[in-house]
Amino acid sequence: MVQRSFSIQVENVTVNYNGKTALHGATLALGEGTIAGLVGMNGSGKSTLFKAIMGFVTPTSGRVLINGLSIRSAQKRGLVAYVPQSEEVDWNFPVSVADVVMMGRYGHMNLLRIPRATDHRIVAESLERVQMTEFRNRQIGELSGGQKKRAFLARALAQRGTVLLLDEPFTGVDIKTEKAMIELLIELRDMGHTILVSTHDLTSVSTFCDQVVFINQTILAYGATQDVFTQENLNRTFGGVMPKLQFKKSQ
Amino acid sequence: MDAIVQWFVAPLQYEFMVKAVIVSGFVGLVCAVLSCYMTLKGWALMGDAVSHSVTPGVVLAYIFNLPFALGAFVFGVGSVLAIGFIKSKTRIKEDTVIGLVFTGFFALGLVLISKNPSNVDLMHILFGNVLGIPNGDVIQTFIIGSITLAAVAVLRKDLLLFCFDPTHARSIGLNTTALYYILLTLLSLTIVVALQAVGIILVIAMLITPGAIAYLLSDRFDHMMIFAMISGVISSVLGTYLSYHLDASTGGCIVVLQTVLFILTMIFAPKHGLLVKMRSEAT
Ligand SMILES: Nc1ncnc2c1ncn2[C@@H]1O[C@H](COP(=O)(O)OP(=O)(O)OP(=O)(O)O)[C@@H](O)[C@H]1O
Ligand SMILES: [Mg+2]
Numbered sequence: 001m002v003q004r005s006f007s008i009q010v011e012n013v014t015v016n017y018n019g020k021t022a023l024h025g026a027t028l029a030l031g032e033g034t035i036a037g038l039v040g041m042n043g044s045g046k047s048t049l050f051k052a053i054m055g056f057v058t059p060t061s062g063r064v065l066i067n068g069l070s071i072r073s074a075q076k077r078g079l080v081a082y083v084p085q086s087e088e089v090d091w092n093f094p095v096s097v098a099d100v101v102m103m104g105r106y107g108h109m110n111l112l113r114i115p116r117a118t119d120h121r122i123v124a125e126s127l128e129r130v131q132m133t134e135f136r137n138r139q140i141g142e143l144s145g146g147q148k149k150r151a152f153l154a155r156a157l158a159q160r161g162t163v164l165l166l167d168e169p170f171t172g173v174d175i176k177t178e179k180a181m182i183e184l185l186i187e188l189r190d191m192g193h194t195i196l197v198s199t200h201d202l203t204s205v206s207t208f209c210d211q212v213v214f215i216n217q218t219i220l221a222y223g224a225t226q227d228v229f230t231q232e233n234l235n236r237t238f239g240g241v242m243p244k245l246q247f248k249k250s251q
Numbered sequence: 252m253d254a255i256v257q258w259f260v261a262p263l264q265y266e267f268m269v270k271a272v273i274v275s276g277f278v279g280l281v282c283a284v285l286s287c288y289m290t291l292k293g294w295a296l297m298g299d300a301v302s303h304s305v306t307p308g309v310v311l312a313y314i315f316n317l318p319f320a321l322g323a324f325v326f327g328v329g330s331v332l333a334i335g336f337i338k339s340k341t342r343i344k345e346d347t348v349i350g351l352v353f354t355g356f357f358a359l360g361l362v363l364i365s366k367n368p369s370n371v372d373l374m375h376i377l378f379g380n381v382l383g384i385p386n387g388d389v390i391q392t393f394i395i396g397s398i399t400l401a402a403v404a405v406l407r408k409d410l411l412l413f414c415f416d417p418t419h420a421r422s423i424g425l426n427t428t429a430l431y432y433i434l435l436t437l438l439s440l441t442i443v444v445a446l447q448a449v450g451i452i453l454v455i456a457m458l459i460t461p462g463a464i465a466y467l468l469s470d471r472f473d474h475m476m477i478f479a480m481i482s483g484v485i486s487s488v489l490g491t492y493l494s495y496h497l498d499a500s501t502g503g504c505i506v507v508l509q510t511v512l513f514i515l516t517m518i519f520a521p522k523h524g525l526l527v528k529m530r531s532e533a534t
Contacts, residue, residue: 054422076424089416093291094472103412107423113408139470159423 005068007032007163007194010219013052013062015045022048026062026219030196030211032162035189036222037209038198040237044216046198047085050167053196054082066163074163078107081156085167085198087148091141097151098136101126104158126157129184131177146173153181164188166197170204182208205229262495271381271495274389275487275505278381278448279457281396283483284403285441286462287476288434292414295459296346297331300353301435302442302454304330306360309376309446310367319376320391320443327439330356379450379502381491388447396444399437410434411472448487449502456506457483464513467520482512 010028014021023045030036040046051057053064055071066074074080081104104126105119115123127133130150135143143151153169164185170178185195186208196213199205205212205225212229213222214237221233262268289298305323312322330352337348364373375383384392403410412420413430421427438458445454465478490505497504518525 056418056421072424075422078423080422082422084418087416088418090291093415094466094470094475095411095415096471099472103416103419104423106408106412106425112405155419 005065006030007067008053008196009065009068010049010053011062011064013049013059013064015048015052015057015059021217023052024218026052026215028213028219028222030194032194033189033192034210035185035195035197035208036211036213037205038196038213038215039200039202039205040215041239044237045218046215047167049215050082050084050165050196050198053165054080078159079161080163080165081159081161082165083152083156083167083169085171087152089140093140095140096137097132097140097143098123098127100140100151101154101158104155107159122158122160126154129157130154131180146177149173150177162193164193164195166195168198168200170199170201202234258496259492262492267382268495270384270389271491271501272488274384274392275381275448275491275501276484277393277396278445279461279483279487279505280480281399281441281444282457283461283479284400284476285437286458286460286483287465287472287479288410288414288462289438289458290462290466292434294438295455296349297435298438298442298458299455300334300349301327301330301439302451302458303353304356305439305442305446306357306376306451307363309451310360310363310373313373314363314367318391319446320395323443323446324439326356327442328436331435331439375450376446377450377452378500379446379448379453381448381501382495384447392444392447395440399440399444402433402437406430406433449505453502453506456509460506460509460513461486464509464516467516467523470522482509486512
């Protein structure tokens with residue numbers, strides 16, 4: 001390859017669920033140090049794209065590269081952190097918030113997973129970043145919905161990967177936390193991390209995303225926010241139901 | 252006081268009793284460790300399936316004069332593979348598949364046993380016989396049990412993460428398929444270990460009750476593990492004494508004691524007990 005390798009590279013990925021296509025021919029390339037907002041309607045394939053990137057669903061065609069590596073090798077090197085739209089865990093599990101965040105460090109530890117001082121420090125820092133320090137000793141189920149999201153975001157931060165995949169991290173969190181999270185993402189971006197974040201909050205997209213990715217069964221368009229965040233792309237993505245400017249469709 | 256001491260000490264004049272107490276305590280420990288993972292992963296039915304499925308393996312090993320642990324292990328793992336195969340190739344739901352496979356294996360075992368009707372040893376496999384355990388089996392139990400304990404000691408955090416959040420385990424590069432089979436293998440090994448003490452039919456109690464007791468007592472995995480080990484060892488040792496004094500089934504005594512411990516815990520547990528719940532609902 002002559003061109004530099006991208007942080008996230010999705011090439012012509014098609015995903016079927018029981019024969020029904022959820023995503024077809026999706027192609028995307030994101031370089032280092034960017035926040036890319038992924039926008040699309042319910043069922044447009046946002047979560048599917050995340051799962052395809054993570055290798056949790058097997059694409060029928062295409063491939064995914066992270067820093068030029070296969071997703072499996074990228075995961076083994078601890079490059080990728082992923083926070084799903086909703087955690088499918090047993091909330092009665094006997095682990096504390098700090099235990100859960102420490103799980104983000106396992107990839108960096110020896111076989112016995114005995115945390116070192118660095119691991120404890122990073123866990124404390126990550127909890128601090130999402131303002132969850134005071135809840136660190138709570139059992140994981142004894143949190144509100146937004147606090148749970150923050151705990152799992154802290155775990156992703158503790159992984160210290162350079163590629164961050166966040167599936168609707170702002171849904172169900174209060175405005176103050178959302179602002180703090182956005183500041184955090186900007187800081188990570190400035191450190192050179194690549195962040196793909198799906199959201200339904202179109203007004204905030206143009207404020208903190210360097211790039212926007214439009215998705216509806218396939219990736220319709222992506223690029224720098226000022227170039228692609230246009231009424232036309234929004235209409236294509238949301239099927240002309242955008243409230244701001246309504247163009248009459250010529251029949 | 253003296254009577255209590257005598258109750259514990261007097262039986263120890265017999266070598267078979269010393270052996271039985273040590274073996275059952277050890278078996279209780281190994282089972283308790285695994286039981287934490289079984290209850291958290293929701294594998295009670297899977298454990299029951301594997302424990303019943305080893306029956307034909309034990310009988311065949313007996314017939315061909317092989318170590319019974321080998322036969323048990325092969326059939327234990329075999330049942331798991333059969334379950335996995337049928338589940339992935341048909342549209343039948345998992346609990347149905349598990350029920351199908353283990354009753355099939357167990358029935359085959361019963362047929363084989365009934366073809367050797369005079370065989371006392373095989374009845375011991377079904378119901379356990381720690382009071383009459385031969386030395387060879389003691390050594391076998393300790394070797395297999397120690398392997399299991401060592402494996403859990405090394406992998407306990409990975410197995411915990413696998414039970415809690417397999418998605419995350421994968422995303423940090425762990426091999427969850429390997430962890431799945433490792434946990435199943437450890438389950439099979441533990442069942443082999445426990446057969447001696449309580450027999451095939453009651454093994455499942457040893458593999459879930461201590462975990463369930465401990466789960467009601469703690470919100471921390473490490474504490475849960477300790478509570479499970481304590482309740483597992485105490486009930487196994489006391490149950491063995493009880494069976495000696497009452498001249499009753501050892502496996503039965505151990506499991507009855509465990510169940511009593513469970514009921515007490517369910518009522519009196521400090522945070523998740525029924526009394527505390529009732530009181531907090533009343534206020
Ligand atoms: N496990 C599944 N089995 C079958 N179909 C699925 C599954 N998951 C998603 N789908 C389908 O795939 C399509 C894309 O779903 P996906 O979850 O990716 O949407 P999304 O863009 O994340 O939506 P939302 O905004 O609601 O989160 C939908 O039509 C959905 O019904
Ligand atoms: Mg989604």
